Amino acid sequence: MELTVKQMDPEEFTRQRQEVLAQWITGKDVDFEEAVVYHKNIPLSKVFAHKLEEGKRQGITFAQPRAGVALLHEHLELLQYLQDEGGADFLPTTIDSYTRQNRYTEAQAGIEESRAVGRSMLNGFPAVNHGVAACRQVVEKMQVPVQVRHGTPDARLLAEITLAGGFTAYEGGGISYNIPYAKDVSIESTIKYWQYVDRLVGLYEERGVSINREPFGPLTGTLVPPAISHAVAVIEGVLAVAQGVRSLTLGYGQCGNLLQDVAALHTLPVVAEEYLKKLGYSNFDLTTVFHQWMGGFPQDEAKAYGVISWGATVAALGKATKVIVKTPHEALGIPTKEANAAGIRTTKQILNMLKDQTLPMTKELALEEQMILRETRAILDKVLELGEGDIAVGAVRAFQAGVIDVPFAPSRFNAGKILPARDSQGAVRMLDFGNLPFDTEIKAFHQERIALRGRDEGRDPSFQMVIDDIYAIGKGMLVGRPRSKEAGLRWSAFEERGAMSGISQCEIK
CATH class of the missing domain: 3.90.970.10 (Glutamate mutase, C-terminal domain)
Structure with a gap:
């Protein structure tokens, strides 16, 4: 398949789908037509895109944690706790590392070991191994929308199973889930893999089922200049909408300076809408997500709560549609459910206190916004020039030329x-x-x-x-x-x- 921003050829999609669903035994349970009917019976209160748009209209910033464990009953218990005790507005299903690398045999071994020792031996929920029916239990037992969050260069089978399983939001992208995560996977190949995911979402959209798509904004963490993360977000947004995605959430990770972070949140939707419309796309709903501090955390819990509160403050003042919440145990490893819920409550307290406040448009803030827009446009215009108008081709060539360069990334395809x-x-x-x-x-x-x-x-x-x-x-x-x-x-x-x-x-x- 030749790389292009254009919508996937139906025959190519069908050919790939047969191969994808055969990668693990649970793929046989995917029935697209039946899944469409299932989605249409999900209450609107559990549909990610619907709730995001409601929040955007009302000026609400929602809070969402990260969470996932190996066994279904423990995963349900964890999410229920974060919903009821933490007050999460959206819930995640964070996927384990084996599944992210398409190593389903080892993920299955992790499930069996977890059953044997009575606790999770995986760092997430192995959704492919659990299959469609288990995913539906997650969706059905929660009262708020649930999203798949992971870090997978080739997420095609995971998308097939979780979307058929009723999840109404799916995180990731061909650049943001490659460059920060993998060493030897080419950008061209992951863009193609994720075009399959986005085309799958587009097919659901064409049947009246709304699936939110969210590229991963922070990339490699807290020292990524806003213009670089914005450029990647816009490219992945264009690639998604070109395949039929309609509900698009673009993200940005906290850098730490209040004015720069608020300026970044203000400018992200501006530059995204500008280039989407410039390239001929108009049928989309755009929202934003802010990621709390993605770098090292203090081990002291009191200090960690300070970092969490600072991130919540930026999300509120920057008017992000959603904020991804950290926990006071970030420096210690996988958090307890109690610590995770406490991070959500801390964040929501700040969000509620600041919901009616904004930063005044000072000379300093205006300058930051102006700089971010100017830098992002410089990168994106060069990408389009390199791709001769095709942003998919341009993205690959831009990484080759160092026009896009993500700091501290492990990928050898990054300058x-x-x-x-x-x-x-x-x-x-x-x-x-x-x-x-x-x-x-x-x-x-x-x-x-x-x-x-x-x-x-x-x-x-x-x-x-x-x-x-x-x-x-x-x-x-x-x-x-x-x-x-x-x-x-x-x-x-x-x-x-x-x-x-x-x-x-x-x-x-």
């Missing part, structure tokens, strides 16, 4: 040349631009902000700043400051002159 670091206010800037298609004014803006931090910390900007920033949050800070007395004196002087509230002289008009 890995850019280097982000925080400025003195904690916003993510570029220390090394690699081959990003930014003009001299954009580069000067980043260079000035990084240089200012270097001056205030008494050191030259270098890779050490990046290392310090990665470990900072675990030490109770956002920006990785040097600990020397001289640096402390310099930082005090910096605070005294009020530079943190100032605007760069390099304002982009």
Whole structure:
């Protein structure tokens, strides 16, 4: 199959479907026509897309956790607890690592071992092995919509089984579930795999069944510049809508600076709608999701709740449609259901308190929005140029050329040349631009902000700043400051002159 953004050929889809459903025994239970009827009998209150659109109209930010265990009865108990005790507005079914790598035999062994020892020996719910009927039990026993969340480069069989099983939302994409997760899987192959998933969703849509699609926004974590995550989100959004997806939720992961994060949430739907319409797509419903801190967490629970609350604050002030919630046990491993529920309650308290508040459009916030839009457009325009108008082809060529470059990604199909670091206010800037298609004014803006931090910390900007920033949050800070007395004196002087509230002289008009 030749790579193109165009809708999949029906014969090619049918050919692949026969192969996909034969990958594991539970594939034989998938009956598309019967699944359509099943979906049409699901109450609207459990339909993800419907609830998202209601929330968008009312200006509500919903809270959703991550969660999944190996055995069905324990998974049901966990989700029920998060719904009833945590107050989750949406529920997840997080898929185990074996299933994410299409290793269903090992997933089955994990199920059997879990039964034998009486606790989950997998880090998620192996939905393919459990099959359609078990998935329907998950949907039927919950009172709120449930989404499949995973990290799978080739998620075709998982999509077939879980969508036939009644799930009304499906996370992931051909870039966002490849570059941050896999080393040797080509971008072209995963785009094609995910075009199958999106075409499957499109077929459900054509039969009157709404399935929400949500690409994974944070990519590799908290030092991904907003323009890069936005560009990937828009590309995956276009690829999805081209296959018939109608309910689209685009995501962004918290970087840590309030103004930059709110600006990112404001600009994501703007630039997405701009390019979707520019490329001829108009029949879609767009919402946003904000991911709370995706980096290292403090081990101290009280400090962890502080990080969670900060993420909830950004989600509320940025008016995200949904926020993905973290737990106070992030630094310790898989959380207890009690800790998971506590993270949800903490988040919802903040969301409720801030639901009627917004950040004023200050000069600083306007500048951040302007920069993010300008940088994202520069990347996307180059992608379309490289693809000669085809965004699927352009995406592959853009990664080859380093026009899109995700920092710290394991994939060998990613250039890995850019280097982000925080400025003195904690916003993510570029220390090394690699081959990003930014003009001299954009580069000067980043260079000035990084240089200012270097001056205030008494050191030259270098890779050490990046290392310090990665470990900072675990030490109770956002920006990785040097600990020397001289640096402390310099930082005090910096605070005294009020530079943190100032605007760069390099304002982009």
